[in-house]
Amino acid sequence: MSDDVIGQLLQRLTTSQTQTEAGATLAQAAQGGREPLYNFAFIDEDSKREVRRKLLKGVALPGHLVPFASRDLPIARGWGTGGLQVTLALVEPRDVIKVIDQGDDDSVNAVNLRRLIQKTTGIAFTTDTTRATVLQSRHRIPEERLRADQILVLQVPMADPLRWVEPNIERATEMHAEADYGHMWVYMYESVVRSGDMNIASEYPVIVEKRYMMDTTPIPRYDVGRLHMAEMLTLFGAGREKRVYAVPPYTHIVPLEFEDYPFTTEHDPSKHCDKCGANDTYLTSYFVESPTPEGAGCWTYLCSDTSYCEKRTRVRGQRVTMEAS
Amino acid sequence: MGYVAVKGGTEAVLNAEQLVEYFRVKGESEPISVVQIQEQLRLAVDRAMGEGALYAPELAALALKQSEGDALEASFLLRAYRSTVPRIEYSLPVAGARMRPLRRISATFKDIPEGQLLGPTRDYQLRLLNTLLTHESSASTRAYLAQIEAKITDETKPLVNFPKVIEKMREQGILAEPPEQEKADADADPYDITRKALTFPAPRSARLQVLAQGDVGGMLTFAYSSVRGYGDAHPTLGELRVGHVPVEVAHPVTGEAVEIGEILVTECEMVSRVQSADADESHAQRVARGPEQPKFGLGYGFCFGHSEVKAMSMAIIDRVLSAAKEHGVHGEGGPTANEEFVLLHIDGIEASGFTAHFKLPHYVTFQADISVLERTRAFHAEKFAAVREQGQAKTARTEPEEKGAEHV
Numbered sequence: 001m002s003d004d005v006i007g008q009l010l011q012r013l014t015t016s017q018t019q020t021e022a023g024a025t026l027a028q029a030a031q032g033g034r035e036p037l038y039n040f041a042f043i044d045e046d047s048k049r050e051v052r053r054k055l056l057k058g059v060a061l062p063g064h065l066v067p068f069a070s071r072d073l074p075i076a077r078g079w080g081t082g083g084l085q086v087t088l089a090l091v092e093p094r095d096v097i098k099v100i101d102q103g104d105d106d107s108v109n110a111v112n113l114r115r116l117i118q119k120t121t122g123i124a125f126t127t128d129t130t131r132a133t134v135l136q137s138r139h140r141i142p143e144e145r146l147r148a149d150q151i152l153v154l155q156v157p158m159a160d161p162l163r164w165v166e167p168n169i170e171r172a173t174e175m176h177a178e179a180d181y182g183h184m185w186v187y188m189y190e191s192v193v194r195s196g197d198m199n200i201a202s203e204y205p206v207i208v209e210k211r212y213m214m215d216t217t218p219i220p221r222y223d224v225g226r227l228h229m230a231e232m233l234t235l236f237g238a239g240r241e242k243r244v245y246a247v248p249p250y251t252h253i254v255p256l257e258f259e260d261y262p263f264t265t266e267h268d269p270s271k272h273c274d275k276c277g278a279n280d281t282y283l284t285s286y287f288v289e290s291p292t293p294e295g296a297g298c299w300t301y302l303c304s305d306t307s308y309c310e311k312r313t314r315v316r317g318q319r320v321t322m323e324a325s
Numbered sequence: 326m327g328y329v330a331v332k333g334g335t336e337a338v339l340n341a342e343q344l345v346e347y348f349r350v351k352g353e354s355e356p357i358s359v360v361q362i363q364e365q366l367r368l369a370v371d372r373a374m375g376e377g378a379l380y381a382p383e384l385a386a387l388a389l390k391q392s393e394g395d396a397l398e399a400s401f402l403l404r405a406y407r408s409t410v411p412r413i414e415y416s417l418p419v420a421g422a423r424m425r426p427l428r429r430i431s432a433t434f435k436d437i438p439e440g441q442l443l444g445p446t447r448d449y450q451l452r453l454l455n456t457l458l459t460h461e462s463s464a465s466t467r468a469y470l471a472q473i474e475a476k477i478t479d480e481t482k483p484l485v486n487f488p489k490v491i492e493k494m495r496e497q498g499i500l501a502e503p504p505e506q507e508k509a510d511a512d513a514d515p516y517d518i519t520r521k522a523l524t525f526p527a528p529r530s531a532r533l534q535v536l537a538q539g540d541v542g543g544m545l546t547f548a549y550s551s552v553r554g555y556g557d558a559h560p561t562l563g564e565l566r567v568g569h570v571p572v573e574v575a576h577p578v579t580g581e582a583v584e585i586g587e588i589l590v591t592e593c594e595m596v597s598r599v600q601s602a603d604a605d606e607s608h609a610q611r612v613a614r615g616p617e618q619p620k621f622g623l624g625y626g627f628c629f630g631h632s633e634v635k636a637m638s639m640a641i642i643d644r645v646l647s648a649a650k651e652h653g654v655h656g657e658g659g660p661t662a663n664e665e666f667v668l669l670h671i672d673g674i675e676a677s678g679f680t681a682h683f684k685l686p687h688y689v690t691f692q693a694d695i696s697v698l699e700r701t702r703a704f705h706a707e708k709f710a711a712v713r714e715q716g717q718a719k720t721a722r723t724e725p726e727e728k729g730a731e732h733v
Contacts (some may be wrong), residue, residue: 038409047408050520067522074405077678079685102689104334109685111334139689157682168665170525196704201693220693240675242522266696284692304689 041088042120047071051089051244055235058246063208065159065176070242073116080113080138081239083155087117087136090151090235096124098132103140103282103304110138127307139202141223143281143308146232148249154217156238159245161205161215181213184256192261204263207254208247221255222265222282228253274300276312281305349393362386371589371630372396376673377403378519378538379410380588380629397540397677404538404674407519415515417573417582421592422489426568427631431490433561433596439487444567490564491594491623501599501620503529504651525665526650529643532668536642537628540673541635547661547671548638551645555659558645560624563594567631591633593626595640599648622648642667 039045047069054068073081080101091097099114101107105127113136114125126132129144136153146152162172165183175181184205191199202218206227216224217236227234227247234247247253257263272279274288283301290297303309350356363370363386373385377400385403392398428444431437494500503511507529510516516531523531536544551558569589573582599622624644626636642661649662660666670676 043408044411067524069518069520069522071408071519072404072674073408074402076401076681077675078680078682079678081678102686104686106334107686108334108338111338115338138685139687157679169669170665173524195697195701196707197697197700199697199701201697202690218687218690220689222693240679266693282689282692284688285695304692 038120040093040121041091042073042116043071043085043088048089051085054244055086055089055246058235058244059233059248061212062248062251063206063212063214063245065173065212065243065245067242068244070239073239075113075116077240078157079109080136080155082237082241082244083136083138083153083239084113084116084237085239086153086235086237086244087134088120090134090153091117091121091123093121093123095133096126096131098126098129098135098142099137100135100140100142100305100307101138102284103137103142104306106306128311129305129307139218139220140282140304141219141226143303143305146230148231150232152232152234154219154234154236156215156217156236156241156243158203158215159236159238159241159243161203161213163215176212179211184213188256188258192258197261198257198263205256207256209252210254213256214245214247214253220266220282221263222267224253224255224263225265227251271301273303273309275302276309276316278303278309278312281308357390359383359386359390362389366394368631369394369396369399371632372541372635373399373403374629375632375635376400376538376540377407379403379407397673401674401677412517412520414574415517416585417575419570419572419590421566421570422492423486424566424568424570424590424592425484425587426487426566428568429487429564429566431562431564433490433494433563437490437564438493439485442487487566489594491596494563494596494621498618499621500596501622503623503647523668527664527668529647532646532664533625533627533639533643535668535671536626536639539635539639539671540676541632541638543671543673543676544638544642545634547667548641551641551659551661556645556661557658558597558641558648558661560595560597560641560644562637563596563623565591565593565633565637567591567633589630591626591628591631591636593633593636593640595624595626595637595644596621597624597644597648598622599651622651 041048043051051068054066058064058066070082071085073084075081075084087097097114097117098105099110099117101110101113104110117123118125129135129142129146132150134151134153135142135146136155138155141152141154160169160172162175162181162184165187166172166175175183188198191197200221202216202220204216204219204221204224206214206216206224208214216227229250229252230247231249233249236245236247238244255263266282267280269279271283273281273283274286281303282305284304285299286302288298288300289295303312363382366386366389369389370382370385373388373396374380374382376396377385377388379385381403384406385399388399388402392402426442426444428446429439429442431441491500502508510528510530515534516528518531518534523535527535550556552560567590569587571584571587573584575581576583599620622644624640624642624647626638626640626643628635628639645658645661646664646667649658649664654662
């Protein structure tokens with residue numbers, strides 16, 4: 001990288017940091033000129049190229065686990081280092097990034113990952129799903145449909161869907177190579193016998209393009225169907241497990257199911273978000289304390305995708321104002 | 326409204342960071358200098374360098390200061406920093422025989438070439454708390470140093486390079502040679518685990534790298550379990566040495582070895598008898614194996630700094646894994662004989678990171694869990710109701726018969 005590019009980056013870094021109050025605190029925290037110590041997007045260029053090469057292999061073999069030399073990051077293993085390496089390997093100065101955790105832009109870990117990306121790149125961030133070029137997420141696919149010009153990066157804890165039935169990697173790799181998924185089908189059958197249905201809450205296994213069995217990461221079942229024939233490229237990064245994999249646009253994603261026990265999601269149209277009123281989003285329950293001290297409080301539902309919920313709430317508010325005027 | 330709890334992530338994270346700093350310095354005593362840590366908490370520095378897999382005593386001391394002495398956290402800081410350092414060159418293999426030793430012992434023979442050298446060890450110290458240390462001052466340490474230095478000038482002879490004890494065993498022909506494949510691997514470039522994901526079966530160079538940066542506590546557990554009863558390792562300490570070894574690289578133009586510095590390391594060789602004739606080996610197999618005599622197999626341990634427990638644990642684990650591989654019995658001699666199990670769980674930074682990640686919010690997945698739980702509960706309730714109904718029907722049917730029996 002030439003000196004003037006570095007100069008520009010450093011300039012971007014300093015200007016973007018002084019823009020906000022939080023940024024000012026960050027600049028303060030980072031004083032002592034630490035940033036110039038690090039390459040753009042932290043990881044060195046050769047390592048980034050390696051990640052991209054492995055991602056290309058993943059795109060060429062949808063759903064196939066590709067080993068990569070996962071670098072140690074200043075974020076702990078298991079906290080999103082795989083997704084982060086994918087994002088850092090892809091990011092360019094003109095990108096606009098969105099980072100969410102549980103669908104929430106302001107969740108502590110999302111904030112932390114964003115901080116590292118900001119500290120080492122100085123690029124622009126957004127909470128608006130439609131504006132982002134790269135979206136890094138843990139446990140959710142944003143509600144708003146992603147487009148062909150967007151890349152979704154999912155953080156992966158376990159990587160291999162066969163781990164439940166075959167913890168030995170050497171044997172599991174052979175099973176994938178031979179598309180030998182009998183153990184998993186037996187596991188599914190047993191869960192039906194024991195609990196009346198597929199006893200899998202998240203990390204639901206799917207078959208990609210009729211070939212590889214893939215772990216969908218701990219997204220809820222509600223999100224699994226939204227990977228099927230999706231327009232965006234989805235990249236999966238498992239830092240501790242040192243694997244990447246990919247679902248290219250318009251890929252067949254079929255969740256494991258039996259003819260008489262079809263795949264179902266958590267979606268219950270009778271429940272709706274207490275804030276924006278949506279009954280077609282993924283909801284999580286919250287305890288709302290009573291406004292009066294003697295009241296008991298109650299459980300309620302809210303959209304897990306906070307930025308979409310806010311967007312809807314704003315539109316609803318405007319509509320109400322328009323009707324009133 | 327109660328929505329406030331899920332917001333304010335940025336502020337909370339920044340405040341938490343400030344609080345950590347506050348708790349680190351709030352005692353109001355003089356701040357510890359990095360050089361004090363480096364010189365007076367040597368073993369903590371060594372552990373951080375070993376598990377952080379970066380030989381940088383000054384940075385390790387800084388990491389310990391920053392992490393308030395937390396060994397895992399300090400090595401994590403070094404490990405993350407290591408990612409940012411370019412990998413220019415692999416050093417040439419370091420020959421342990423060229424070590425400038427501080428300490429060197431063997432449990433195999435009483436008389437070893439150049440003799441045993443106890444060196445700085447706590448092994449034979451009575452572990453009594455030394456209350457005098459609470460009154461230690463720079464004047465008292467200076468006086469002590471002067472006393473020691475006076476001794477040195479009178480009695481010292483310069484230390485030589487000690488030949489390795491296992492070389493003696495090799496000469497006697499009682500040490501088994503490594504398998505051919507391993508020798509070929511050793512001649513090739515090392516399998517660099519920072520550049521290549523670990524795949525299984527792993528070559529020995531990958532295994533040794535993983536162990537060298539492993540968590541000492543975890544390694545001790547594995548090694549101890551295999552010698553205590555969950556495995557059949559019966560190791561003897563071939564040699565344990567601590568000292569400085571020169572690090573050399575090949576000159577980019579001439580290819581000649583150029584010394585670029587030296588590092589303090591602990592090196593260990595454990596030997597244990599190689600199971601020669603397997604009980605289930607057929608006569609034909611035994612004949613095919615030829616007239617080879619039973620020998621000792623070697624386990625190797627090496628780590629940065631002075632850490633004997635780690636180097637010895639590593640050597641035991643290496644021996645157990647080699648033996649398991651040679652006999653094709655993965656995991657049958659206890660968990661330590663299972664290469665995947667050991668190598669994938671021994672890294673303290675990975676293990677602590679993933680274990681700690683359960684502190685992260687799991688709202689989405691837990692909600693999904695609840696939905697599955699509700700479904701399962703409904704299924705069980707239905708099943709139980711059906712069973713009870715059946716049971717009642719059965720009782721209703723059997724009752725009249727019993728009454729009938731009484732009449733007879």
